[in-house]
Amino acid sequence: MNPLLALQIAEHVRNEIREHPKKWGCLTLFLLFGPAIACVLVGVLIIIVIAGGAEGVDAAPGHVPGIPDVMLSAYQRAAQRITNIRPACAGMRWSVLAGIAEIESRHAGGRNIAPNGDIAPPILGPQLDGSGVGGNRTPIRNPDGSFARAVGPFQFLTTTWASVEQDGNDDGVRNPNNAFDAALGAAAYLCGTGPRDLRDQGQLRAALFRYNASQTYVSQVLANVERYDAVELRPAVAATGDAKAVIDAAMSQLGMPYAWGGGTAAGPSRGIRDGGVADRHGDYNKVGFDCSGLVLFAYAKVGISLPHNSRAQFAAGVRVSKEAGLGALRPGDLVFYRPGFIHHVGIYIGDGKMINAPYSGAGVQVDAVNVREYAGGVRLR
Structure with missing residues (x-):
């Protein structure tokens, strides 16, 4: 089999793994616990409405480029x-x-x-x-x-x-x-x-x-x-030097569409067909990033060239073991997901969070690191 095709298939399987368990899991939970969930949601809505009515409370981004x-x-x-x-x-x-x-x-x-x-x-x-x-x-x-x-x-x-x-x-x-x-x-x-x-x-x-x-x-x-x-919410990041440059580059793409196969050292690019999930979301007609494409782009800003594949990126740099926990990670480290083969990568920004391009239908966003799927990290600098 063509190695590039194999890697593309692996990325496609990763999309299926990440997309469908959440979809079917949420449906099952709703059927089993729908009434209870509805009560909780109503309570949360009431709290939000009350909080939203407080004058003068303004949720500012933790970091805005150009403002100390x-x-x-x-x-x-x-x-x-x-x-x-x-x-x-x-x-x-x-x-x-x-x-x-x-x-x-x-x-x-x-x-x-x-x-x-x-x-x-x-x-x-x-x-x-x-x-x-x-x-x-x-x-x-x-x-x-x-x-x-x-x-x-x-x-x-x-x-x-x-x-x-x-x-x-x-x-x-x-x-x-x-x-x-x-x-x-x-x-x-x-x-x-x-x-x-x-x-x-x-x-x-x-x-x-x-x-x-x-x-x-x-x-x-x-x-x-x-x-x-119009500024998107951005968490403050305690990073300096190359790590800050990498994170700032990734943060500059918040909201950019996920596009399977998208992303180059120069920035977002048009996605490609995968014959499945990505095609159903029209990734081949979108300009954006997939998970490894975002990492490739961000690290190019500090002169580090990476392959466009999460498993290949997992083999780069110095490994941060899963057993050491999230506390061993530094801002700028790469975080990887399994089970099975490595199927996802993000950039750690601190406080248990990462910036990543998660899956078709989403955009570049900040998420908490899923410790159940966390497979370890890689430090490139």
Whole structure:
């Protein structure tokens, strides 16, 4: 038999193994325990509805490319806490704060951001002496007579900060050059003191215009907000160096369709026919990845060339034994599944999770590692 055909058949069998047990298993459970499951689902739905009604709670991604993790945490925390300060304000979300900070400071770009949010060196705008720097033609002075200047990642005027200053990290200091303090101060400023619903586009535009009286500015922020609102949830990954580059490459493909036989070092590619599961899902008409194709692509980013087959990838690198458990894995390690022959591979991201292209009909996604099927890992670096 042609070796490539044999490998393709193996991949096809893997799809059948992974797809059908879940399908028939779920059906059997439903028939046996349908009433009980329905009660549980109703209870969960009630909890979700109650939780969803809590104003100001905003589930931010753990990591967004281009935003330092501390800054993202500051935006998220401010969106969650603002209703304690402005109870009449609704609809605040992390993306609104991120949309402003991107323009004002590029998320404190070029600065060191400590875990407590302190930014060094401080971000200081020019003195607003009316000389025309930054478009300023009207002198603005502090109460002591000195010229005002914009400070921090949200570029507050010193006079404005005095009216909205907040202690976002609970350290007893209200510092506009602290990410958590500044983000909560920005949220307070946008909310104002009266009723406001930032889910309403008109009210959001008015709040942004109050922040900076320029329609061009408002449009730029709204474009940023729309882009951040569309960000997929991504877990924070404690990885550095090559491992981070590999994981970031894989994460950049979240949602990309599964396509049997798809994926090259350059990115997603058109799938191929398998005569079974993949064909029923139309993989041959999709551009995407299969499990080993995603791994091949991600590791190509750090100069490692891999074969397009999970069993062949299992033979590469240094083995991490199954018996050592998931605790022995490091972010970036490959994780493999059996029973029987090796039929699936993913990239470990930490905390018992992996990113993978699971099966036809799905997309690239983050899943918990299935310890029952876990066959061990491979470390390539």
